[in-house]
Amino acid sequence: MKTLRGYVKEAEEKSVAIGHFNISNMEGLHAIYNAAKKxxxxxxxxxxxxEEAFVGREEAVALICAFRKKDDYPIFLNADHHTSFETVKKxxxxxxxxxxxxxxxxxxxxxVKITKQCVEYARNVIKVTGKDxxxxxxxxxIGTGSDIKDTIPEGxxxxxxxxxxxxxxxxxxxxxxxxxxxSIHGLxxxxxPHINTKLVAEIKKVTGIPLVxxxxxxxxxxxxxxxxxxxxxxxxxxxEIRIAYDEALKKSLASNPNEVAPYKILQPxxxxxxxxxxxxxxxxxxxx
Numbered sequence: 044m045k046t047l048r049g050y051v052k053e054a055e056e057k058s059v060a061i062g063h064f065n066i067s068n069m070e071g072l073h074a075i076y077n078a079a080k081k082x083x084x085x086x087x088x089x090x091x092x093x094e095e096a097f098v099g100r101e102e103a104v105a106l107i108c109a110f111r112k113k114d115d116y117p118i119f120l121n122a123d124h125h126t127s128f129e130t131v132k133k134x135x136x137x138x139x140x141x142x143x144x145x146x147x148x149x150x151x152x153x154x155v156k157i158t159k160q161c162v163e164y165a166r167n168v169i170k171v172t173g174k175d176x177x178x179x180x181x182x183x184x185i186g187t188g189s190d191i192k193d194t195i196p197e198g199x200x201x202x203x204x205x206x207x208x209x210x211x212x213x214x215x216x217x218x219x220x221x222x223x224x225x226s227i228h229g230l231x232x233x234x235x236p237h238i239n240t241k242l243v244a245e246i247k248k249v250t251g252i253p254l255v256x257x258x259x260x261x262x263x264x265x266x267x268x269x270x271x272x273x274x275x276x277x278x279x280x281x282x283e284i285r286i287a288y289d290e291a292l293k294k295s296l297a298s299n300p301n302e303v304a305p306y307k308i309l310q311p312x313x314x315x316x317x318x319x320x321x322x323x324x325x326x327x328x329x330x331x
Contacts, residue, residue, distance in 0.1 A: 044111075046175045047119045047140045048218070050085045051253050054276045060267075060327040063087040063255075064320055065123060065281040067094050069106075070288065070309050074316035076110055076118060082321065084328050087141070087277065089123035092130055104138040121179075123279070131161045135168055141177040143221070147184045151207065154182070158215040166216075182211050183223025185258050202242060209249040219253045219277070222246050224270070226258035238266040240273040247274030255279065259323075267326055280323055284316045291315035 045053070054061050064075045066088055079086035090103050098106075107120040121141040122134035131142045144161045146154035158180040165176045183203035203222035212220060224246070225238040238256070247254055253276040259267070260282035267278060291312040302308055325331070 044115060044117055047085075047087070047117075047177055048175055050117055050119075051177070051219070051276050055253060058271060059329055060256075060271045060276055060278045061085055061087055062320070062324045062327050063089050063121065063123075063277050063279045064284060064323075065089040065091060065094055065279075066103075067097055067285075070313045071284065071316060072106060072110075074284070074313045075320050076116075077313075078317045078320035078324055079118065080114065080116060082324050082328070082330065084324055085117035085119070086324070087119045087121050089121045089279065089281070091123045092125055095122065095134070100133060100137045107140075108138070128157050128160050128164070132164055135165055135176055138174070139176070141179065141219075143179040143181070145181050147181040147223075151211070154180070155211060155214050158211075158217060162216045177218040179219040179221055179255055180211070180215060180217045181221045181223075181257070182208055185223045185227050202239065203246060205242070205245040205249050208246045212250040212252060217252065219255050220246070220250055221255040221257050224256070225266075226256060226262060238262065238270045240269040243270055243273035243275060253277065259283075264326055271327065278323075278327055280320075283323075284319050287315040287319045288312045 050061060062079070064086070066072045066075065072088065075086060075088060088107055090098055095103060103120060107118055110116065110118050119140040121143065122131065122139045123143055124145040125131045125134060125143060126145050128144070131144050134142050142161065142165070144158050146157055149157070162178045165178045169175055184201040201223055203224065208220060208222055224242050243254065254274050255277040256270055256275045257279045259278045259280045291314070292309065295308050295311040299308065
């Protein structure tokens with residue numbers, strides 16, 4: 044099986060994108076894996092710092108390794124939105140396939156400093172252990188939180204400048220970049236702005252590395268397909284599957300008030316999440 048780096052390169056060559064979906068529990072993991080396996084496409088599981096604390100850092104690694112080994116399947120684990128070198132280091136040491144240092148709120152200089160520290164540590168681990176680890180960083184600001192917002196948060200939506208992206212990439216040596224190109228984390232009731240695909244293409248051209256689109260939940264299909272054509276190779280979805288879980292679970296509990304078996308109560312939530320993931324994976328991979 045190829046490494047995650049190999050699958051990202053393949054996605055670039057095919058002009059498709061790998062879906063990245065976050066989990067907080069086993070229901071989410073099963074839903075995402077089931078959808079990806081049925082479509083026979085690689086998939087990335089993400090855990091933010093909060094999700095990682097709930098699931099367990101080492102437990103998350105063990106789960107992904109078990110799924111990968113069982114079916115020899117390309118499922119990978121990413122430490123999503125880690126905000127310090129210390130938490131990135133812990134994820135690398137635990138065996139994650141990829142890490143994201145999120146220094147979007149920091150000054151350019153501080154973001155470069157800590158990102159570079161993360162990259163250097165990952166490279167040393169690769170040298171010592173032979174395990175390939177991808178390091179991603181963020182530049183620009185698209186807000187925080189996989190939730191439902193009334194409007195775009197104040198301060199969010201600061202777009203990444205191509206010249207800064209080029210400088211940042213060269214100074215840090217990152218493997219992938221998550222630029223701000225129009226998306227916002229979470230779902231926005233008032234509607235999300237369209238992706239600036241011209242900006243995506245410009246950043247891709249000057250950096251020459253794979254680009255990652257965060258804040259994908261709630262975007263229009265054409266935003267995704269246009270972003271992929273312009274150079275996006277990985278797309279993050281979280282809020283959409285959280286909502287699918289929440290709505291299906293509430294309905295299941297209301298419809299079966301006397302049921303006490305968790306696996307029976309939770310199955311509709313798994314099915315609802317799987318449907319959302321499958322639809323997104325089909326779109327990202329150019330499937331009908």
